[in-house]
Amino acid sequence: xxxxxxxxxxxxxxxxxxxxxxxxxxxxxxxxxxxxxxxxxxxxxxxxxxxxxxxxxxxxxxxxxxxxxxxxxxxxxxxxxxxxxxxxxxxxxxxxxxxxxxxxxxxxxxxxxxxxxxxxxxxxxxxxxxxxxxxxxxxxxxxxxxxxxxxxxxxxxxxxxxxxxxxxxxxxxxxxxxxxxxxxx
Numbered sequence: 012x013x014x015x016x017x018x019x020x021x022x023x024x025x026x027x028x029x030x031x032x033x034x035x036x037x038x039x040x041x042x043x044x045x046x047x048x049x050x051x052x053x054x055x056x057x058x059x060x061x062x063x064x065x066x067x068x069x070x071x072x073x074x075x076x077x078x079x080x081x082x083x084x085x086x087x088x089x090x091x092x093x094x095x096x097x098x099x100x101x102x103x104x105x106x107x108x109x110x111x112x113x114x115x116x117x118x119x120x121x122x123x124x125x126x127x128x129x130x131x132x133x134x135x136x137x138x139x140x141x142x143x144x145x146x147x148x149x150x151x152x153x154x155x156x157x158x159x160x161x162x163x164x165x166x167x168x169x170x171x172x173x174x175x176x177x178x179x180x181x182x183x184x185x186x187x188x189x190x191x192x193x194x195x196x
Contacts, residue, residue, distance in 0.1 A: 018094045020166075022078065023063060023187050025085045033191065034064055035126045046084075053080045064187055066126055107163035109193050111138040119143065119196040122161055124185030148184065164189040 027034045030043050040057045047055050055077055061067045063077075078090035087093045109120065114134040123129040123146075131144040138157040142150045156172045167184040184190065 018090075018097055019063075019073065019078065020187055021097060022081055022085070022090070022093060024164075024189065026081050027064075027188055029085050033125055033188070034060070035066075037061075040064075040066065047080065051080055051083045053083070055080050064125070107193060108160050109195060110160045111140075111158060114195065120161070121192070121194040121196070122167070122184070122190050123192040124167075124190050125188050128184065130184070149182065150184075154179075161190060161193050163191070163193050166190070 026043070026047075030039075030046060032039070034040060034043055037057070040060045043060055044055055044057045047053070058067070059073075059077060063073055075090060082088070082090045082093045085093075087096070111134065114120065116134060116136045118134045120132045120134065120140070121129065122132070127146075128148045129144075129146040130142060130148050130150055131146075132140045133143050135141055135155070138159055140156060140158060142152050142154040145151050145154070150172070151174060154172050154174050156169045158167065158169060161167060166186050166189050168181065169184070170181045172179040172182055
């Protein structure tokens with residue numbers, strides 16, 4: 012399985028935004044495929060879209076022609092133009108953010124991301140959290156980790172997950188479309 016480049020991640024997020032909602036079910040992928048064909052006159056199959064968005068476990072490197080079609084769908088002439096545009100795309104973020112420092116010890120937080128991932132966390136102290144309910148994610152109850160902030164629409168990068176006394180490799184939640192929802196309880 013290949014990892015997406017930041018440019019491909021940006022492209023997929025932009026396609027989902029233009030689509031107007033989450034791309035998380037077979038019906039969504041079918042609708043997106045039809046919308047892409049309507050607007051570009053070119054076809055990207057439902058199965059290709061499912062692979063690109065990680066809905067299917069097999070995720071090969073996408074073809075440049077597919078990336079060009081998706082780039083045209085979001086208003087670019089092709090994927091190469093998009094990559095050049097992103098080379099210097101620094102910006103200040105204006106997104107819903109929950110900073111760890113604003114939470115009280117014991118307070119709970121629920122985060123979700125595509126496809127159908129939902130995790131409930133308990134704030135321990137400072138930047139430390141414990142997983143209470145991992146839903147269908149790869150995290151597990153009782154996993155512990157530190158996070159400075161949770162940003163809606165941005166991936167959540169976690170390093171230093173402690174599971175049963177062992178430190179796991181880095182983990183990213185919402186790699187393609189970012190965190191879709193954040194609730195503090």
